[in-house]
Amino acid sequence: MLRRSRCSVLARFSRSSASLPQPAPSSRRLELVSDEIPQARRTAVALRQPRDRWSRRLSATALLLLALTVALVVVFPGLFNRSGAPSSLGRLGLRPAADGRLLGHFPYGEVDQGQLVAIAPGLQLQREAASALVAMQQAARADGIELVVLSAYRSVATQNRLFFEVKSERNQTARERARVSAPPGYSEHSTGYAVDLGDGAAPGTNLAAAFEQTAAFAWLQANAARYQFTLSFPEGNAQGVNYEPWHWRFEGTAQALRVFEPAQRLSR
Numbered sequence: 001m002l003r004r005s006r007c008s009v010l011a012r013f014s015r016s017s018a019s020l021p022q023p024a025p026s027s028r029r030l031e032l033v034s035d036e037i038p039q040a041r042r043t044a045v046a047l048r049q050p051r052d053r054w055s056r057r058l059s060a061t062a063l064l065l066l067a068l069t070v071a072l073v074v075v076f077p078g079l080f081n082r083s084g085a086p087s088s089l090g091r092l093g094l095r096p097a098a099d100g101r102l103l104g105h106f107p108y109g110e111v112d113q114g115q116l117v118a119i120a121p122g123l124q125l126q127r128e129a130a131s132a133l134v135a136m137q138q139a140a141r142a143d144g145i146e147l148v149v150l151s152a153y154r155s156v157a158t159q160n161r162l163f164f165e166v167k168s169e170r171n172q173t174a175r176e177r178a179r180v181s182a183p184p185g186y187s188e189h190s191t192g193y194a195v196d197l198g199d200g201a202a203p204g205t206n207l208a209a210a211f212e213q214t215a216a217f218a219w220l221q222a223n224a225a226r227y228q229f230t231l232s233f234p235e236g237n238a239q240g241v242n243y244e245p246w247h248w249r250f251e252g253t254a255q256a257l258r259v260f261e262p263a264q265r266l267s268r
């Protein structure tokens with residue numbers, strides 16, 4: 001009897017919490033129900049509490065997991081590197097640092113081929129970078145400077161050959177090679193945003209520190225930012241990569257800024 005009355009109380013309680021019109025009490029049982037409402041409230045609250053507590057705990061756990069994942073992606077981008085770095089690096093026993101860098105170089109994914117446009121035979125860049133580069137070359141030409149593109153987009157496979165074949169030809173260790181060339185999967189060239197530039201009037205300085213003495217380099221230092229290009233590896237850079245006055249990267253879109261944010265953060 002007590003059990004049945006409690007069920008009725010609960011039913012009555014749900015109806016009133018849903019603000020439905022209530023039938024007028026017409027029996028002794030309903031009067032009893034009214035008398036027992038405070039107890040019913042206590043019962044209802046007691047029944048609801050564990051479920052609320054668990055759902056609150058579940059929400060808090062889910063939020064905590066989400067926050068941890070975001071923190072891991074931000075602090076250790078290398079853990080989530082999907083650059084497709086060849087396993088040849090693993091065979092060398094090389095392991096990225098906590099910030100994702102390998103021998104000083106940040107990991108970079110390979111741009112989708114559909115994003116690339118040709119700027120010259122065999123040379124491609126991402127569309128916005130290509131437009132900016134062509135505009136920069138025209139402005140330089142108007143000032144009597146011939147900016148020659150020596151290298152632009154490079155696939156991870158090409159970078160793999162560049163790194164290991166030249167390393168072998170020069171009898172270099174991976175660390176020595178990485179001072180002047182990024183390991184495959186870690187080159188800014190794979191993003192389609194980076195270029196190596198030379199001075200048409202001084203081809204002997206191509207890809208050499210002597211490029212810094214050319215009129216083209218002086219022009220770039222004075223004007224490249226206007227076209228959203230920045231020097232990736234200035235002298236004494238925090239990444240520990242050799243000074244490369246010829247290597248410039250495009251940072252003129254939000255996407256490009258995001259790609260180079262880890263490198264930017266380190267240089268600040």
Ligand SMILES: [Zn+2]
Pocket residue numbers: 151189194195196246247248
């Ligand atoms: Zn380069």
